[in-house]
Amino acid sequence: MNWNSKAHGRNHHEVELPHGKLHVFANPEIFGSFEAKVYEMADNNLRIPRNKYMGYTPDAHVGVGTCIGTTAVWNMRDGMVSPSIVGVDIGCGMRVHTTPLHKSDLQDKAVRRKLIETIEKYVPTNERVNSNYADIDIMEVVRGGLEGLPDKYIPSKQWITHVEQSNFRYDHAALEQLPPKIRKNAHGQLGTLGSGNHFCELQYLEIAEEQKELAARWGLVDGGVVVMIHSGSRAWGAMVGREHTKVIKEAMHQWGVSNPDPNLNYAPIHSREGETYLNLMYSALNFAVSNRHMIAFGVQEAFRELYGPEFEMPVLYDLMHNYALKEFHRNEPMLVHRKGATRALPPGHFLNTAVYKETGHPALIPGSMGTASYIMVGRDEGLKNFYSICHGAGRLRSRRATRLAVTVDEFSQSLKVGTEEEIVVNHRSLETILDECPQAYKDVDQIIDSITGAKLADVVAKCKPMAVIKGI
């Protein structure tokens, strides 16, 4: 496959593919590292009828059917919805809480170790053991999002208002389309991390002088300790995705519609199959935001055990990077798919949640284990990518390839194990999570440079890891 590309400055490339145009936001170094396969995948996506926009953020890499790092847009009136462009972990996203602690409070390695052990009591990392919140009815949660949680799990009103969306409303009749075992599989999973790249980290903030005013408005101070959480919709979203992908595949077959990639599925938004998928996707978004809420609740319980019952952990923000949302852009209602792409709305934009209307909302970008994460804010120029920025460093090599290329010793050194600055990890053996080592990911600083260079967003704070909890 051949393609030409036209550059707008250093960090925005318009790539002409056989079936349409792909916008790539990446600095020259990252742009040069993209392999042919990511363009093939984009071209397959561009074959889907009436696509309005297709964009890659610099963390783009090969995924199932569609690259992770994709923003793909259709008009709500005559467009398509694609489970493959939402991704398998529906509603996967990020959450950050501030704490009254300063990095000096965690200077002693033993304190970090104790914190991890205590958090693990309240946030189970072994997925088969969790009965912490057996009193929560998950059907209430998938129907009502945070409004489906019992009051005793809402520490303050602030935990409801400081999220991208607390309750996705949809036609609950669609839930009847799901296999009954979904309830059994997802029951008891609220408040659990899951595995893979999901984590809970204690980090400290580094804030540049010129961002201190905005950071202060958000409750962020230089040297302050924050809790960052990355998780999704667990078995609920996985089953919604898997089951409904089958349904849409079957419908495509009946309609006589096909794509060179059998893993790329889609349906008209207004078909019965498309509507059902969107409804069920919203149920998974409700599960995901509630799951991260309950993980944070557990972390706060741990802090309260150690520091007393008055310990407060206000929410900075909770937002997702795997979903399709109805958004109004360029005077038209659009369905914006983000697969491993983070919304970063600028100050004053009407789509902002109320509490962040004026400043724009925090866009939460995780690094890989042992490297920095970032809190950013969108710019007006972000409209060119439908206000999507990266969702993290982006994988550089597969899990399998990572295990062959990197040793446990190298991983251990990148976490400064054995020194006083050690990034303390809950796992006794790093072998278990070797495929999550920083060497498996692109250099997050290059990714962030691409985003700021393309003027999609600015960095507000850099978050340096001090302690990490990973699932198994």
Next chain:
DNA sequence: ATGTGC
């Protein structure tokens, strides 16, 4: 990603 695989 996932109580997992045509």
